[in-house]
Amino acid sequence: MTANEDQEMELEALRSIYEGDECFKEVGLGSFQFRIGNTxxxxxxxLDVTWPETYPDTPPNISLDAFFNNRISAETKQLILSKLGEQVEVNLGTAMMYTLFEWAKENQDTLMENHKAVVTAVTLTSSSEVMTVAPTSKKKEKKEQLTKAQKRRIISRTDNKGELPRGWNWVDVIKLSKTGGKDE
Structure with a gap:
Protein backbone atom coordinates (compact mmCIF):
# COMPACT_ATOMS: atom_id res chain seq x y z
CA MET A 1 0.00 0.00 0.00
CA THR A 2 1.10 3.56 -0.63
CA ALA A 3 1.15 6.27 2.00
CA ASN A 4 -1.95 7.94 0.50
CA GLU A 5 -3.93 4.67 0.66
CA ASP A 6 -2.91 4.21 4.29
CA GLN A 7 -3.98 7.76 5.04
CA GLU A 8 -7.36 7.28 3.35
CA MET A 9 -8.02 4.09 5.30
CA GLU A 10 -7.04 5.70 8.59
CA LEU A 11 -9.14 8.76 7.81
CA GLU A 12 -12.20 6.57 7.21
CA ALA A 13 -11.56 4.71 10.45
CA LEU A 14 -11.16 7.97 12.44
CA ARG A 15 -14.35 9.41 10.97
CA SER A 16 -16.33 6.29 11.87
CA ILE A 17 -14.84 6.00 15.39
CA TYR A 18 -15.21 9.64 16.36
CA GLU A 19 -18.45 10.43 14.54
CA GLY A 20 -20.45 12.73 16.82
CA ASP A 21 -17.59 13.04 19.32
CA GLU A 22 -17.01 16.71 20.12
CA CYS A 23 -13.41 16.01 21.18
CA PHE A 24 -12.42 15.14 17.60
CA LYS A 25 -12.42 17.73 14.85
CA GLU A 26 -11.20 17.35 11.29
CA VAL A 27 -9.79 20.76 10.42
CA GLY A 28 -8.69 19.97 6.88
CA LEU A 29 -7.35 17.17 4.73
CA GLY A 30 -4.87 15.39 6.99
CA SER A 31 -5.24 17.96 9.75
CA PHE A 32 -7.02 17.23 13.03
CA GLN A 33 -7.66 18.57 16.51
CA PHE A 34 -8.08 16.27 19.51
CA ARG A 35 -9.30 17.71 22.81
CA ILE A 36 -8.05 15.79 25.81
CA GLY A 37 -10.48 16.33 28.72
CA ASN A 38 -13.63 18.42 29.12
CA THR A 39 -13.67 22.09 28.23
CA LEU A 47 -3.57 18.49 20.17
CA ASP A 48 -3.16 19.86 16.64
CA VAL A 49 -2.03 17.03 14.37
CA THR A 50 -1.09 17.36 10.71
CA TRP A 51 -0.05 14.53 8.44
CA PRO A 52 2.91 15.03 6.10
CA GLU A 53 2.63 13.48 2.63
CA THR A 54 4.58 10.38 3.63
CA TYR A 55 2.63 9.67 6.84
CA PRO A 56 2.54 6.98 8.45
CA ASP A 57 6.14 6.26 7.42
CA THR A 58 7.14 9.66 8.80
CA PRO A 59 5.86 11.05 12.09
CA PRO A 60 2.88 13.42 12.11
CA ASN A 61 3.37 17.06 13.08
CA ILE A 62 1.95 17.56 16.58
CA SER A 63 1.61 20.97 18.19
CA LEU A 64 -0.05 22.56 21.20
CA ASP A 65 -0.33 26.04 19.65
CA ALA A 66 -4.15 26.23 19.84
CA PHE A 67 -5.50 29.27 21.67
CA PHE A 68 -7.19 26.89 24.12
CA ASN A 69 -3.70 25.88 25.33
CA ASN A 70 -2.49 29.43 26.17
CA ARG A 71 -2.91 28.83 29.89
CA ILE A 72 -0.49 25.87 29.81
CA SER A 73 3.14 26.64 30.63
CA ALA A 74 5.90 26.06 28.07
CA GLU A 75 7.49 23.35 30.27
CA THR A 76 4.24 21.37 30.44
CA LYS A 77 3.76 21.69 26.67
CA GLN A 78 7.30 20.43 26.10
CA LEU A 79 6.67 17.44 28.40
CA ILE A 80 3.46 16.53 26.56
CA LEU A 81 5.17 16.79 23.16
CA SER A 82 8.15 14.69 24.25
CA LYS A 83 5.93 11.94 25.71
CA LEU A 84 3.80 11.91 22.55
CA GLY A 85 7.00 11.81 20.49
CA GLU A 86 7.97 8.59 22.29
CA GLN A 87 4.59 7.07 21.39
CA VAL A 88 5.01 8.16 17.77
CA GLU A 89 8.41 6.42 17.58
CA VAL A 90 6.90 3.18 18.89
CA ASN A 91 4.04 3.28 16.34
CA LEU A 92 5.96 4.62 13.32
CA GLY A 93 4.90 2.96 10.07
CA THR A 94 1.37 2.15 11.27
CA ALA A 95 -1.87 4.08 11.59
CA MET A 96 -1.38 5.73 14.98
CA MET A 97 -3.87 8.58 15.44
CA TYR A 98 -6.39 6.53 17.43
CA THR A 99 -3.59 5.06 19.53
CA LEU A 100 -2.09 8.50 20.27
CA PHE A 101 -5.44 10.03 21.12
CA GLU A 102 -6.43 7.23 23.47
CA TRP A 103 -2.95 7.15 25.07
CA ALA A 104 -3.15 10.90 25.74
CA LYS A 105 -6.64 10.53 27.26
CA GLU A 106 -5.47 7.70 29.55
CA ASN A 107 -2.32 9.57 30.63
CA GLN A 108 -3.82 13.06 30.91
CA ASP A 109 -3.23 13.26 34.67
CA THR A 110 0.42 12.20 34.30
CA LEU A 111 1.01 14.66 31.45
CA MET A 112 -0.55 17.55 33.36
CA GLU A 113 0.66 16.74 36.90
CA ASN A 114 3.12 19.68 36.97
CA HIS A 115 0.65 22.01 35.27
CA LYS A 116 0.34 25.46 36.79
CA ALA A 117 -1.94 27.92 35.06
CA VAL A 118 -0.06 30.67 33.27
CA VAL A 119 -1.13 34.12 34.45
CA THR A 120 -1.35 36.52 31.57
CA ALA A 121 -0.69 40.25 31.75
CA VAL A 122 -4.06 41.13 30.28
CA THR A 123 -5.36 42.48 33.58
CA LEU A 124 -2.38 44.80 33.92
CA THR A 125 -2.86 46.16 30.43
CA SER A 126 -6.57 46.75 30.91
CA SER A 127 -6.16 48.46 34.30
CA SER A 128 -3.51 50.84 32.94
CA GLU A 129 -5.81 51.65 30.03
CA VAL A 130 -8.61 52.41 32.47
CA MET A 131 -6.33 54.71 34.47
CA THR A 132 -5.35 56.67 31.37
CA VAL A 133 -8.95 56.91 30.16
CA ALA A 134 -10.51 57.93 33.49
CA PRO A 135 -8.93 61.43 33.84
CA THR A 136 -9.94 62.44 30.30
CA SER A 137 -13.56 61.46 30.91
CA LYS A 138 -13.67 63.62 34.07
CA LYS A 139 -12.60 66.66 32.09
CA LYS A 140 -15.52 66.18 29.71
CA GLU A 141 -18.05 66.07 32.58
CA LYS A 142 -19.07 69.62 33.26
CA LYS A 143 -21.98 70.47 35.50
CA GLU A 144 -24.52 72.89 34.19
CA GLN A 145 -24.31 76.18 36.06
CA LEU A 146 -27.68 77.37 37.35
CA THR A 147 -28.60 80.77 38.66
CA LYS A 148 -30.11 81.19 42.13
CA ALA A 149 -33.54 81.85 40.60
CA GLN A 150 -33.37 78.64 38.54
CA LYS A 151 -32.36 76.66 41.62
CA ARG A 152 -35.28 78.16 43.63
CA ARG A 153 -37.77 77.19 40.91
CA ILE A 154 -36.47 73.61 40.84
CA ILE A 155 -36.64 73.37 44.64
CA SER A 156 -40.18 74.76 44.77
CA ARG A 157 -41.37 72.13 42.27
CA THR A 158 -39.69 69.15 43.95
CA ASP A 159 -40.15 67.41 47.28
CA ASN A 160 -37.44 67.08 49.96
CA LYS A 161 -35.74 64.26 48.00
CA GLY A 162 -35.32 66.35 44.87
CA GLU A 163 -38.00 64.44 42.96
CA LEU A 164 -40.95 65.94 41.17
CA PRO A 165 -44.32 65.10 42.75
CA ARG A 166 -46.37 62.32 41.22
CA GLY A 167 -48.56 63.60 38.41
CA TRP A 168 -46.71 66.89 37.88
CA ASN A 169 -47.00 66.48 34.11
CA TRP A 170 -50.54 65.08 34.00
CA VAL A 171 -53.16 66.90 32.01
CA ASP A 172 -56.24 68.01 33.93
CA VAL A 173 -59.26 66.44 32.17
CA ILE A 174 -61.75 68.86 33.70
CA LYS A 175 -59.88 71.90 32.44
CA LEU A 176 -59.78 70.36 28.96
CA SER A 177 -63.56 69.96 28.91
CA LYS A 178 -64.06 73.61 29.98
CA THR A 179 -61.74 75.00 27.34
CA GLY A 180 -64.38 74.55 24.79
CA GLY A 181 -65.33 72.42 21.98
CA LYS A 182 -67.67 72.55 18.99
CA ASP A 183 -70.82 71.99 21.05
CA GLU A 184 -70.56 75.18 23.15
Missing part, protein backbone atom coordinates in the same frame (compact mmCIF):
# COMPACT_ATOMS: atom_id res chain seq x y z
CA UNK A 40 -14.32 22.98 31.91
CA UNK A 41 -11.38 20.84 33.06
CA UNK A 42 -8.31 22.91 33.97
CA UNK A 43 -6.08 20.05 32.80
CA UNK A 44 -7.68 19.85 29.34
CA UNK A 45 -5.62 20.57 26.23
CA UNK A 46 -5.96 20.37 22.45
Missing amino acids: EDTNAFI
Whole structure:
Protein backbone atom coordinates (compact mmCIF):
# COMPACT_ATOMS: atom_id res chain seq x y z
CA MET A 1 0.00 0.00 0.00
CA THR A 2 1.10 3.56 -0.63
CA ALA A 3 1.15 6.27 2.00
CA ASN A 4 -1.95 7.94 0.50
CA GLU A 5 -3.93 4.67 0.66
CA ASP A 6 -2.91 4.21 4.29
CA GLN A 7 -3.98 7.76 5.04
CA GLU A 8 -7.36 7.28 3.35
CA MET A 9 -8.02 4.09 5.30
CA GLU A 10 -7.04 5.70 8.59
CA LEU A 11 -9.14 8.76 7.81
CA GLU A 12 -12.20 6.57 7.21
CA ALA A 13 -11.56 4.71 10.45
CA LEU A 14 -11.16 7.97 12.44
CA ARG A 15 -14.35 9.41 10.97
CA SER A 16 -16.33 6.29 11.87
CA ILE A 17 -14.84 6.00 15.39
CA TYR A 18 -15.21 9.64 16.36
CA GLU A 19 -18.45 10.43 14.54
CA GLY A 20 -20.45 12.73 16.82
CA ASP A 21 -17.59 13.04 19.32
CA GLU A 22 -17.01 16.71 20.12
CA CYS A 23 -13.41 16.01 21.18
CA PHE A 24 -12.42 15.14 17.60
CA LYS A 25 -12.42 17.73 14.85
CA GLU A 26 -11.20 17.35 11.29
CA VAL A 27 -9.79 20.76 10.42
CA GLY A 28 -8.69 19.97 6.88
CA LEU A 29 -7.35 17.17 4.73
CA GLY A 30 -4.87 15.39 6.99
CA SER A 31 -5.24 17.96 9.75
CA PHE A 32 -7.02 17.23 13.03
CA GLN A 33 -7.66 18.57 16.51
CA PHE A 34 -8.08 16.27 19.51
CA ARG A 35 -9.30 17.71 22.81
CA ILE A 36 -8.05 15.79 25.81
CA GLY A 37 -10.48 16.33 28.72
CA ASN A 38 -13.63 18.42 29.12
CA THR A 39 -13.67 22.09 28.23
CA GLU A 40 -14.32 22.98 31.91
CA ASP A 41 -11.38 20.84 33.06
CA THR A 42 -8.31 22.91 33.97
CA ASN A 43 -6.08 20.05 32.80
CA ALA A 44 -7.68 19.85 29.34
CA PHE A 45 -5.62 20.57 26.23
CA ILE A 46 -5.96 20.37 22.45
CA LEU A 47 -3.57 18.49 20.17
CA ASP A 48 -3.16 19.86 16.64
CA VAL A 49 -2.03 17.03 14.37
CA THR A 50 -1.09 17.36 10.71
CA TRP A 51 -0.05 14.53 8.44
CA PRO A 52 2.91 15.03 6.10
CA GLU A 53 2.63 13.48 2.63
CA THR A 54 4.58 10.38 3.63
CA TYR A 55 2.63 9.67 6.84
CA PRO A 56 2.54 6.98 8.45
CA ASP A 57 6.14 6.26 7.42
CA THR A 58 7.14 9.66 8.80
CA PRO A 59 5.86 11.05 12.09
CA PRO A 60 2.88 13.42 12.11
CA ASN A 61 3.37 17.06 13.08
CA ILE A 62 1.95 17.56 16.58
CA SER A 63 1.61 20.97 18.19
CA LEU A 64 -0.05 22.56 21.20
CA ASP A 65 -0.33 26.04 19.65
CA ALA A 66 -4.15 26.23 19.84
CA PHE A 67 -5.50 29.27 21.67
CA PHE A 68 -7.19 26.89 24.12
CA ASN A 69 -3.70 25.88 25.33
CA ASN A 70 -2.49 29.43 26.17
CA ARG A 71 -2.91 28.83 29.89
CA ILE A 72 -0.49 25.87 29.81
CA SER A 73 3.14 26.64 30.63
CA ALA A 74 5.90 26.06 28.07
CA GLU A 75 7.49 23.35 30.27
CA THR A 76 4.24 21.37 30.44
CA LYS A 77 3.76 21.69 26.67
CA GLN A 78 7.30 20.43 26.10
CA LEU A 79 6.67 17.44 28.40
CA ILE A 80 3.46 16.53 26.56
CA LEU A 81 5.17 16.79 23.16
CA SER A 82 8.15 14.69 24.25
CA LYS A 83 5.93 11.94 25.71
CA LEU A 84 3.80 11.91 22.55
CA GLY A 85 7.00 11.81 20.49
CA GLU A 86 7.97 8.59 22.29
CA GLN A 87 4.59 7.07 21.39
CA VAL A 88 5.01 8.16 17.77
CA GLU A 89 8.41 6.42 17.58
CA VAL A 90 6.90 3.18 18.89
CA ASN A 91 4.04 3.28 16.34
CA LEU A 92 5.96 4.62 13.32
CA GLY A 93 4.90 2.96 10.07
CA THR A 94 1.37 2.15 11.27
CA ALA A 95 -1.87 4.08 11.59
CA MET A 96 -1.38 5.73 14.98
CA MET A 97 -3.87 8.58 15.44
CA TYR A 98 -6.39 6.53 17.43
CA THR A 99 -3.59 5.06 19.53
CA LEU A 100 -2.09 8.50 20.27
CA PHE A 101 -5.44 10.03 21.12
CA GLU A 102 -6.43 7.23 23.47
CA TRP A 103 -2.95 7.15 25.07
CA ALA A 104 -3.15 10.90 25.74
CA LYS A 105 -6.64 10.53 27.26
CA GLU A 106 -5.47 7.70 29.55
CA ASN A 107 -2.32 9.57 30.63
CA GLN A 108 -3.82 13.06 30.91
CA ASP A 109 -3.23 13.26 34.67
CA THR A 110 0.42 12.20 34.30
CA LEU A 111 1.01 14.66 31.45
CA MET A 112 -0.55 17.55 33.36
CA GLU A 113 0.66 16.74 36.90
CA ASN A 114 3.12 19.68 36.97
CA HIS A 115 0.65 22.01 35.27
CA LYS A 116 0.34 25.46 36.79
CA ALA A 117 -1.94 27.92 35.06
CA VAL A 118 -0.06 30.67 33.27
CA VAL A 119 -1.13 34.12 34.45
CA THR A 120 -1.35 36.52 31.57
CA ALA A 121 -0.69 40.25 31.75
CA VAL A 122 -4.06 41.13 30.28
CA THR A 123 -5.36 42.48 33.58
CA LEU A 124 -2.38 44.80 33.92
CA THR A 125 -2.86 46.16 30.43
CA SER A 126 -6.57 46.75 30.91
CA SER A 127 -6.16 48.46 34.30
CA SER A 128 -3.51 50.84 32.94
CA GLU A 129 -5.81 51.65 30.03
CA VAL A 130 -8.61 52.41 32.47
CA MET A 131 -6.33 54.71 34.47
CA THR A 132 -5.35 56.67 31.37
CA VAL A 133 -8.95 56.91 30.16
CA ALA A 134 -10.51 57.93 33.49
CA PRO A 135 -8.93 61.43 33.84
CA THR A 136 -9.94 62.44 30.30
CA SER A 137 -13.56 61.46 30.91
CA LYS A 138 -13.67 63.62 34.07
CA LYS A 139 -12.60 66.66 32.09
CA LYS A 140 -15.52 66.18 29.71
CA GLU A 141 -18.05 66.07 32.58
CA LYS A 142 -19.07 69.62 33.26
CA LYS A 143 -21.98 70.47 35.50
CA GLU A 144 -24.52 72.89 34.19
CA GLN A 145 -24.31 76.18 36.06
CA LEU A 146 -27.68 77.37 37.35
CA THR A 147 -28.60 80.77 38.66
CA LYS A 148 -30.11 81.19 42.13
CA ALA A 149 -33.54 81.85 40.60
CA GLN A 150 -33.37 78.64 38.54
CA LYS A 151 -32.36 76.66 41.62
CA ARG A 152 -35.28 78.16 43.63
CA ARG A 153 -37.77 77.19 40.91
CA ILE A 154 -36.47 73.61 40.84
CA ILE A 155 -36.64 73.37 44.64
CA SER A 156 -40.18 74.76 44.77
CA ARG A 157 -41.37 72.13 42.27
CA THR A 158 -39.69 69.15 43.95
CA ASP A 159 -40.15 67.41 47.28
CA ASN A 160 -37.44 67.08 49.96
CA LYS A 161 -35.74 64.26 48.00
CA GLY A 162 -35.32 66.35 44.87
CA GLU A 163 -38.00 64.44 42.96
CA LEU A 164 -40.95 65.94 41.17
CA PRO A 165 -44.32 65.10 42.75
CA ARG A 166 -46.37 62.32 41.22
CA GLY A 167 -48.56 63.60 38.41
CA TRP A 168 -46.71 66.89 37.88
CA ASN A 169 -47.00 66.48 34.11
CA TRP A 170 -50.54 65.08 34.00
CA VAL A 171 -53.16 66.90 32.01
CA ASP A 172 -56.24 68.01 33.93
CA VAL A 173 -59.26 66.44 32.17
CA ILE A 174 -61.75 68.86 33.70
CA LYS A 175 -59.88 71.90 32.44
CA LEU A 176 -59.78 70.36 28.96
CA SER A 177 -63.56 69.96 28.91
CA LYS A 178 -64.06 73.61 29.98
CA THR A 179 -61.74 75.00 27.34
CA GLY A 180 -64.38 74.55 24.79
CA GLY A 181 -65.33 72.42 21.98
CA LYS A 182 -67.67 72.55 18.99
CA ASP A 183 -70.82 71.99 21.05
CA GLU A 184 -70.56 75.18 23.15
